[in-house]
Amino acid sequence: MKLTDQELIQAITAGDSIALSEFYDRHSRLVYGALLRLLNDTDDAEDILQEVFVQVWRKASTYKPELGSPKNWLVRIAHNRGINLIRAHKSRGKNAQISITDEENGVLSSPELIDDSLLSQTVGAERMQMISEAMRDLPKDQVMLIEMAFIQGYSHSEISEALKLPLGTVKTKIRNGLLSLRNSLSFLKSEFT
Numbered sequence: 001m002k003l004t005d006q007e008l009i010q011a012i013t014a015g016d017s018i019a020l021s022e023f024y025d026r027h028s029r030l031v032y033g034a035l036l037r038l039l040n041d042t043d044d045a046e047d048i049l050q051e052v053f054v055q056v057w058r059k060a061s062t063y064k065p066e067l068g069s070p071k072n073w074l075v076r077i078a079h080n081r082g083i084n085l086i087r088a089h090k091s092r093g094k095n096a097q098i099s100i101t102d103e104e105n106g107v108l109s110s111p112e113l114i115d116d117s118l119l120s121q122t123v124g125a126e127r128m129q130m131i132s133e134a135m136r137d138l139p140k141d142q143v144m145l146i147e148m149a150f151i152q153g154y155s156h157s158e159i160s161e162a163l164k165l166p167l168g169t170v171k172t173k174i175r176n177g178l179l180s181l182r183n184s185l186s187f188l189k190s191e192f193t
Contacts (some may be wrong), residue, residue: 005070012060024053027071031078038082048081055081067130134184142177149174 002012003022031052035045055077063073072075102144135143146155156174160167 009070052078146177
């Protein structure tokens with residue numbers, strides 16, 4: 001009988017290397033393809049792929065089912081590792097030249113300019129869902145103020161005038177809401193390291 005991804009993660013947590021092998025066989029092609037699109041370099045994609053599954057082996061116990069499927073957890077790990085490598089290359093000046101088009105099909109081939117990959121969509125959708133769920137726990141007035149400031153683009157002064165609230169109250173409520181969100185989403189820190 002074929003084990004589910006969650007059962008494989010539990011087995012990996014218990015030190016079952018066969019479960020890791022099965023998990024690798026099941027998802028390595030997806031992760032490698034996403035990394036290759038992100039990094040545009042086979043050697044880097046292979047290196048990061050190996051690092052991702054080493055991290056799965058070492059940190060399987062940190063997987064939290066409430067944050068999404070094991071596959072999405074794996075994709076987040078890969079995405080974060082890939083982004084870290086891109087940043088490291090940039091800081092060393094290795095990304096001085098950016099290839100804008102792929103001569104064969106005329107599409108953008110720079111990893112920084114690709115935003116429609118499966119990896120980006122998966123991670124982006126999952127993060128938005130987590131933020132939406134965290135926002136539901138905030139008082140309605142804080143949600144409204146945060147939406148006005150960060151989605152609609154109003155300044156604190158404009159919000160104060162529009163809602164006839166003291167500027168200090170607006171700033172305090174937005175700050176308290178953001179602190180609550182940060183606390184609610186603090187579990188994500190371990191996902192990105």
